[in-house]
Structure formats: C-alpha cells, structure tokens
Amino acid sequence: MPLDFTQNLVLENSRVRLRPLETADFEELKAIAFDPAIWQFTITRADDALSLAAYVTAAEQARQAGQRYPFVIIDRASGRLAGSTSYYTIDLDNQKLSIGYTWMGTDFQRTGLNRAAKHLLLGYAFDQLGCERVELETDSRNHKSQTAMRRMGATEEGTLRSHRVLQDGYRRDTVIFSILRPEWHELRRTTFAEYNV
Structure with missing residues (x-):
C-alpha cells in the first residue's frame, strides 16, 4: 500500500499518540525545543523561535513534496507534545523507508516514549x-542514540564516512541500523510486547 501524504495518519498505543506535524504546533513545541543539547547531533536545529519556525515549515513542505511524513509525538499520560519524528527516504518500490528526524524534549527522554513511538512507526511500515526493511541512522558521536537503537533490536550495519553536513558545517560520519520484516515479527513479540495489546 502506498503512503498517502495527503492523509492525516494517526497512530497510537497505550503510551503515545502520533499525528501529523502542523504549523499550529509551533507554540507548544517552543516549550520543549529550546534546549541546545537536543540538537547537538542533528542535521538541522530548532532551539530558538526562528529556527523552530523554519524546521516546522521545512517539514510541512517536505510532506507536501512527498519526501517526508513528519509526526508530533504526544505523551498520552500528560497530553503534552513531547517531540517529533518522521518517515523519510521512502522507497516503497523497493519496500523500504527510514525513520528519523526524531527529537524529544529533555523531560521525555529515557521514559520509554521513544520506544513506544518506534513501535507504532515500525508496525505501520511493515504491516500496512x-x-x-526499515533503516535508522545517527551521528557516529551520538552514543546514546546508538545504544537506544541496539536496545530496540536494530542491527548495526556500518558507518558511512563524511556522510552528512550538520547545521554548524561539521561533516558527520553516519552509523546505519536496520530492522528487517522477519526480525520485526520477533521484536514485536519480545522487545515491543508491552504495546501489543
């Protein structure tokens, strides 16, 4: 089934709700985005009003162009916006896509919210x-992100050298992880079992 970029796709489980990122989310995202530490290893940054507005605009334009499907992450327990994540590099002719552009406010990090969001995104990618194949990538210096990917069962495939330019001009090495369909069936039963209700 193709991904319909015009459809307002909403995914949710017991812990998290994902819905399309909208311009109207700007004010609520301001409350969590203005921490420079969140953006240390990211390609873009949104730690002030101007850069956050540019981030939201770019995400919406990428969706309209069929290049990226950005979501906001909503913590169901509090009802608060916790961050954002996206599908991108969507190549359904070859039955693969990437999950990334993921960031979360400091209060929501290491709470299980990211894993709950990945459960939804992986399930929709494989099942719908x-x-x-689903790919994930991160800066080679971002050991916290790499640890999180390993913990959720993704396989490290290697490092692409001098792969992407960050907002400060630094050329990062990118570590690539992946999950394949047969692996997802096992991970759903084990690593992500708490969300399979």
Whole structure:
C-alpha cells in the first residue's frame, strides 16, 4: 500500500499518540525545543523561535513534496507534545523507508516514549506499507542514540564516512541500523510486547 501524504495518519498505543506535524504546533513545541543539547547531533536545529519556525515549515513542505511524513509525538499520560519524528527516504518500490528526524524534549527522554513511538512507526511500515526493511541512522558521536537503537533490536550495519553536513558545517560520519520484516515479527513479540495489546 502506498503512503498517502495527503492523509492525516494517526497512530497510537497505550503510551503515545502520533499525528501529523502542523504549523499550529509551533507554540507548544517552543516549550520543549529550546534546549541546545537536543540538537547537538542533528542535521538541522530548532532551539530558538526562528529556527523552530523554519524546521516546522521545512517539514510541512517536505510532506507536501512527498519526501517526508513528519509526526508530533504526544505523551498520552500528560497530553503534552513531547517531540517529533518522521518517515523519510521512502522507497516503497523497493519496500523500504527510514525513520528519523526524531527529537524529544529533555523531560521525555529515557521514559520509554521513544520506544513506544518506534513501535507504532515500525508496525505501520511493515504491516500496512509492506516494507521489508526499515533503516535508522545517527551521528557516529551520538552514543546514546546508538545504544537506544541496539536496545530496540536494530542491527548495526556500518558507518558511512563524511556522510552528512550538520547545521554548524561539521561533516558527520553516519552509523546505519536496520530492522528487517522477519526480525520485526520477533521484536514485536519480545522487545515491543508491552504495546501489543
């Protein structure tokens, strides 16, 4: 099934709700985005009003162009916006896509919210979009992100050297992880079992 970029896709489980990122989210995102530490290893940054507005605009434009599907992450316990994540590099002819552009406010990090969001995104990618492969990538210096990817069962495939330019001009090495369809069936039963209600 193709990904319909015009559809307002909403995904939720017991812990988190994902819905499309909208311009109207700007004010609530301001409350969590203005921490420079969140953006240390990211390609773009949104730690002030101007850069956050540019981030939201770019995300919406990428969705309209069929290049990226950005979501806001909502903590169901509090009802608060916790951050954002996206599908991107969507290549359904080859049954694969990437999950990334993920960031969360400091209060929501290490709470299990990210794993709950990944459960929804992986499930939709494999079960509804027919993916055989989902990729995740991170800065080689971002050990916290790499640890999180390993903990959720993704396989580290290697490092792409001098792969992406960050907002400060630094050329980062990118570590690539992946999950394949047969692996997802096992991870759903084990690593993500708490969300399979």
